[in-house]
Amino acid sequence: MTAMIQTLLLVVGLAYSAVSFATIDAYPFDDNAKENQFRELINELRCPKCQNQTISDSDAGLAKDLKDKTYEMVQQGATKDQVIDYMVQRYGNFVHYQPPVQQTTWVLWFGPFVFLAVALLAVVLVIRKKQPAKAQPQLSETEQQRLQQLLKKDDSPS
Amino acid sequence: MKKQLFLLLPLLAFLAVGVFFYSALFSDPRELESALVGKPVPEFELPNLLEPNQTVSQQAFGDGPYLLNVWATWCPTCRAEHEYLNTLAAQGVKIIGLNYKDEPAKARMWLAQLGDPYVLNVMDYEGTLAIDLGVYGAPETFIVDSNGMILYRHVGDVNARVWQAKLADIYRQAGGL
Secondary structure (H helix, E strand, O other), X not given: OHHHHHHHHHHHHHHHHHHHHHHHHOOOOOOHHHHHHHHHHHOOEEOOOOOOOEOOOOOOHHHHHHHHHHXXXXXXXXXXXXXXXXXXXXXXXXXXXXXXXXXXXXHHHXXXXXXXXXXXXXXXXHHHHHHHHHOXXXXXXXXXXXXXXXXXXXXXXX | OHHHHHHHHHHHHHHHHHHHHHHHHXXXXXXXXXXXXXXXXXXXXXXXXXXXXXXXXXXXXXXXXXXXXXXXXXXXXHHHHHHHHHHHHHOOOOEEEEEEOOOHHHHHXXXXXXXXXXXXXXXXXXXXXXXXXXXXXXXXXXXXXXXXXXXXXEEOOOOHHHHHHHHHHHHHHOOOO
């Protein structure tokens, strides 16, 4: 079993390294920092043509053009923000996988917390309502006596 | 009474979500709004498709309003819309072509065979102007006003339905036809 998992991990690891080498190889860098920045960018920028792929994942022609452009800008010393701004100015916020916090994205950013708050409130309300029902109903004096009688009756041999 | 209303809440929530997802069924996620609406056509200097020795910039587009149509011979939908572009041109709509990452020889042949609705065709072999325009496919059609400002971007083919429903009004309001 362990051997199987190890093999699996090895295969996954090899596949992954092959992919990342393939994307980087076509774009040679002398500077490690720039290479890291480039790698970060192409994994954060979304291909407008292919919707749910980064430009690093996508094989579309446009993704290659955008990678080339990113490479060119990074090589010329552009900061990460400058490259992202460049892309957003042309393709809109869609092109970046980290949408900015603004009025149109409030639902996206804060919606989950609102849902969580509503759910917690509902849980609290339900629990509070149920508690009194759980308490043992008190028996009146006559009921107590009757209870004792019944218990005694049960004890006596039949 | 109050409690009964409270019981309706889940149903209401379900209906709201239902309406949201139902409407999403009919929206096309590929139709992105252009980031360039309200901005001028980007500056460029590219060869004229029909006279490759001549370099043109946006000044060569002349007065608007006009349609800026992104097309290529490798794009089947462009072929589908070409006939309708010919019709529009015959009606007096000014159309400028942006030949996007295409073989110039093929593009010239296409125009010779299928008719040329374009006042001018810019040859964007590398796709640089296309990137500046935020083009992510072909065909795309921009409506540009008389000040060189982009009013609207349509993704996909221009046909009679799209023209009547959306583009014609914007083009007329900009002073065309």
